[in-house]
Amino acid sequence: MAANPHHILLPVNVGFMATSVVAALAFNLLPWQDVRGVPDLLALVLVFWCVHQPRKMGIGIAWLLGLVMDTANGALFGQHALAYAALAYTAQGLHRRILSFPPWPQALHVLVLLLASQLVMLAVRMLAGGTFPGTSYFFGSLVSAALWPLATFILLAPQRRPEEVDETRPI
Amino acid sequence: MEHTPPQFFHRGPAPIARLTFFVLLSVFLMVLDARFRYAEPLRQVLAIAAYPLQQIAIAPFAALARAREFLASQADLREQNAALRTQKLRDAEDLLTLEALRAENEGLRRLLAAKEQLPGDAIFAEIVYAGRDPFSRKVIIDRGAQNGVQPGQPVVDANGVLGQVTRVQPLLAEVTLIVDKDHAIPVQVVRNGLRGVVFGSGDGSTLELRHMASNAEVEVGDLLVTSGLDGLYPRGLPVARVAKVERDSAYAFAKIVGQPVAGTTQHQQVLVLSPATPTPLWSDEPERAKKGGRAKRGARRGE
Numbered sequence: 001m002a003a004n005p006h007h008i009l010l011p012v013n014v015g016f017m018a019t020s021v022v023a024a025l026a027f028n029l030l031p032w033q034d035v036r037g038v039p040d041l042l043a044l045v046l047v048f049w050c051v052h053q054p055r056k057m058g059i060g061i062a063w064l065l066g067l068v069m070d071t072a073n074g075a076l077f078g079q080h081a082l083a084y085a086a087l088a089y090t091a092q093g094l095h096r097r098i099l100s101f102p103p104w105p106q107a108l109h110v111l112v113l114l115l116a117s118q119l120v121m122l123a124v125r126m127l128a129g130g131t132f133p134g135t136s137y138f139f140g141s142l143v144s145a146a147l148w149p150l151a152t153f154i155l156l157a158p159q160r161r162p163e164e165v166d167e168t169r170p171i
Numbered sequence: 172m173e174h175t176p177p178q179f180f181h182r183g184p185a186p187i188a189r190l191t192f193f194v195l196l197s198v199f200l201m202v203l204d205a206r207f208r209y210a211e212p213l214r215q216v217l218a219i220a221a222y223p224l225q226q227i228a229i230a231p232f233a234a235l236a237r238a239r240e241f242l243a244s245q246a247d248l249r250e251q252n253a254a255l256r257t258q259k260l261r262d263a264e265d266l267l268t269l270e271a272l273r274a275e276n277e278g279l280r281r282l283l284a285a286k287e288q289l290p291g292d293a294i295f296a297e298i299v300y301a302g303r304d305p306f307s308r309k310v311i312i313d314r315g316a317q318n319g320v321q322p323g324q325p326v327v328d329a330n331g332v333l334g335q336v337t338r339v340q341p342l343l344a345e346v347t348l349i350v351d352k353d354h355a356i357p358v359q360v361v362r363n364g365l366r367g368v369v370f371g372s373g374d375g376s377t378l379e380l381r382h383m384a385s386n387a388e389v390e391v392g393d394l395l396v397t398s399g400l401d402g403l404y405p406r407g408l409p410v411a412r413v414a415k416v417e418r419d420s421a422y423a424f425a426k427i428v429g430q431p432v433a434g435t436t437q438h439q440q441v442l443v444l445s446p447a448t449p450t451p452l453w454s455d456e457p458e459r460a461k462k463g464g465r466a467k468r469g470a471r472r473g474e
Contacts (some may be wrong), residue, residue: 008362022224025224026224026227026228027228029225029228029229030228030229030232031219031229031232031299031301032300032301032302050456058186058189059186059189059193060189060193063196063197067200067213067217068221069219070214071214071221072218072221072303073304074302074304074307074311074345075302075304075306075307076204076205077203077210077213077214078196078197078198078199078200078201078204079201081193081196082194082197082198084192085193085194085197086190087318089186089187089190092186093186106321119426124201125306128201129352129353130306130307130352131352131373131375133305133306134305135401158433
C-alpha cells in the first residue's frame with residue numbers, strides 16, 4: 001500500500017496537491033455540530049504533503065490555511081495558523097525519517113505530530129481563557145493518524161500510474 | 172552545518188527562520204484578536220474567501236433537510252396543523268389583550284418619563300452550523316453585515332434567548348451562546364422579581380446563577396427572564412429554568428444551576444433583535460435627559 005521502495009513515482013501534479021488541500025478544507029468546513037473525534041483532514045493532508053513534497057508544501061501555506069480555519073470556525077485568530085505552521089515545520093524536518101518507515105509506524109509518527117499541534121492549540125486557548133474541552137478533544141488526532149495509510153494510498157495514486165498510457169485500460 | 176547546499180540551490184530562508192517568522196506573526200495576530208480586536212478586517216477578507224467553500228460544504232446537508240421536509244407525511248402535517256390551529260386560538264386571546272396592554276403601558280411609561288422600549292427591527296436568520304471550536308460555544312447564522320447585523324445584537328429563538336452576536340462577517344455572523352463560559356446576562360426571577368446575573372458554566376449546556384445569597388428565594392423550576400438592566404437584551408425574554416439549587420451554610424452563596432430555555436442546537440430559525448435602549452439607573456445629567464425627553468414628546472405631538 002505504501003510507496004514501494006522499488007517503485008519510482010511520477011512527478012507530483014501541483015494541481016492535484018491543491019485540489020486535495022481544498023477538498024480537505026471543505027471536509028473540515030462541513031457542519032460537524034458537536035461530533036467528537038472528527039479528524040482534522042486538513043492537518044493530515046498538510047502533513048502528508050510536507051512529508052512527501054517538502055519543497056512544494058511548507059510553513060507559509062500551512063499558516064495561511066490555518067488562518068482560513070480560524071475564520072470559518074470563529075476560533076481565536078492565529079490559533080490554527082500557529083499550530084499548522086509548527087506542524088508543517090516538524091513534518092518537513094522529519095520527512096526523511098518518516099518515509100523510511102512502513103505505513104503503520106509512519107502513522108505513529110503522524111499521531112505524535114498531530115497531538116503536538118493540538119496541544120499547541122490547547123495551550124493557546126487556555127492562555128486566552130477558554131474552557132478545557134475534555135480529553136475527547138484528542139480523539140480526532142487518533143482517527144486522523146489511523147487514516148494515514150489510506151491517505152497515502154489515495155494521495156500517491158496519481159503518481160503511481162504507469163508512465164506509458166495503456167489505451168485498453170478503463171481508467 | 173557542514174553540508175550547506177551550494178549557492179545555486181536557492182531555497183529561501185532556513186525553515187527555522189520561516190517558522191520563527193510565522194510563529195511570531197501568529198502570536199501577534201492572536202494578541203491583536205484576543206486583547207484589542209484589531210484583526211477584524213483581515214478576518215473579513217478571509218471569511219469572504221472561505222464563503223463559497225463553506226456553502227459547498229453545507230449544501231448537501233441543506234438539501235437533505237429540505238428533502239426531509241418535503242417528504243413529511245400527510246398525517247404529520249395534519250397533526251401539526253391541528254396543533255397550530257388550537258395554539259392560534261389560544262394566542263388570539265392574548266393578542267387581543269396585548270394591544271390594550273401595550274397602549275396602557277405606553278401611557279404609564281410616559282408618565283414615569285421612562286425611555287420607551289419600542290420593539291425594533293428584527294432580522295430573521297437561520298443557524299448555518301455550530302462553530303467547530305471545542306473551546307467556545309458559538310453558532311454561525313446566515314445573516315451578516317450585508318443584512319444589517321451588528322455586533323452586540325441579542326439573538327433569540329422561539330423559546331428564549333439564544334445568545335449574542337459577537338462577530339460580524341459580510342455574509343455570516345457569529346453568535347456566542349449564553350452557555351459559553353463566562354457569558355453573563357442579567358436576569359430576574361419571574362415569580363418574585365429577584366434580580367441576578369446568569370453566567371455560562373463552561374460545560375457547554377448549563378448556566379449558573381452566581382452571587383445569590385444562600386438563603387435567596389430561588390426554587391427549582393423557577394423561570395429566569397432578562398431584566399433588561401444591561402440595556403442590551405430587551406426585558407422579559409425567557410433565559411433559563413432553574414434545574415438545581417444547592418444551599419450549603421458553609422458558603423455565602425447558593426449554587427444555582429439553570430437549564431437554558433432556548434434549544435441551543437436543535438433550532439434552525441432565530442431572530443436577531445436590535446439592542447434595547449438602555450434604561451439609565453442613574454444619570455449625572457438629569458437636565459439634558461429631561462430636555463431630550465421633552466423634545467421627543469414634542470416631536471411626537473407635532474406628527
